Amino acid sequence: VEFIGSYAEDENAWPSEAVPEVAFLGRSNVGKSSMLNCLFGERAAKVRFVVSKTPGRTQLINIFSARGGAGGARELCRFADLPGYGYAKLAKEDMRAIEGFLMQYLERRAQLKLLILLVDARRDALDSDAEILDFAADMGVGFRVLVVATKVDKLSAMEAALNLARIRDGFGLPEELPLPFSAVTGQGRKEVWQYIREACEMDRRKQ
Numbered sequence: 001v002e003f004i005g006s007y008a009e010d011e012n013a014w015p016s017e018a019v020p021e022v023a024f025l026g027r028s029n030v031g032k033s034s035m036l037n038c039l040f041g042e043r044a045a046k047v048r049f050v051v052s053k054t055p056g057r058t059q060l061i062n063i064f065s066a067r068g069g070a071g072g073a074r075e076l077c078r079f080a081d082l083p084g085y086g087y088a089k090l091a092k093e094d095m096r097a098i099e100g101f102l103m104q105y106l107e108r109r110a111q112l113k114l115l116i117l118l119v120d121a122r123r124d125a126l127d128s129d130a131e132i133l134d135f136a137a138d139m140g141v142g143f144r145v146l147v148v149a150t151k152v153d154k155l156s157a158m159e160a161a162l163n164l165a166r167i168r169d170g171f172g173l174p175e176e177l178p179l180p181f182s183a184v185t186g187q188g189r190k191e192v193w194q195y196i197r198e199a200c201e202m203d204r205r206k207q
């Protein structure tokens, strides 16, 4: 996985190649960097630490490229690390600017095949996450949504089952979601990759 670049609101500057894209989204501190590290190894996420660890108006979308085949000759898919939202320290208008940017990406990015929304396994379903999900549902069939419950290692099996059911009810998710994940134990890593592989083989319907 290699870093391609950081992008702001100007869509003309976004990479235009027709390579399937998987986007990662979640509130600050939900465990997104840890999950990226767990999925891709330390190197990919290190680049991100430099460019987007500080919350603020200038949040950018960081795009990575995953290559495979002999000598990495073929580009398989791309990963978009979307700006975190829900920072307690941010002014309301800055928050709205970030949300607007996220919506713009979800609405306009034809390459997007799979949105991975991270929620903390210990928390209830939150309004801002529900808003993103509603918006994604309104977008129709263009991309799939995978809701992942992070940090499940912090819960006992019983607590995890209860909390995941509460999140499922809160968001109105199907039985198999949210997918339990832990960057510490690696639980869920294989399943996330399975979703990524399946989604990237899908053709996005023309809109």
Ligand code: GDP
Binding pocket: 026, 027, 028, 029, 030, 031, 032, 033, 034, 035, 084, 150, 151, 152, 153, 154, 181, 182, 183, 184, 185
């Ligand atoms: P980000 O702001 O969404 O990128 O969140 P980070 O990946 O930086 O994680 C926030 C905090 O949660 C850090 O202290 C991590 O060590 C911790 N964390 C993240 N994922 C896990 C996990 O799966 N298990 C545990 N126990 N802690 C985690």
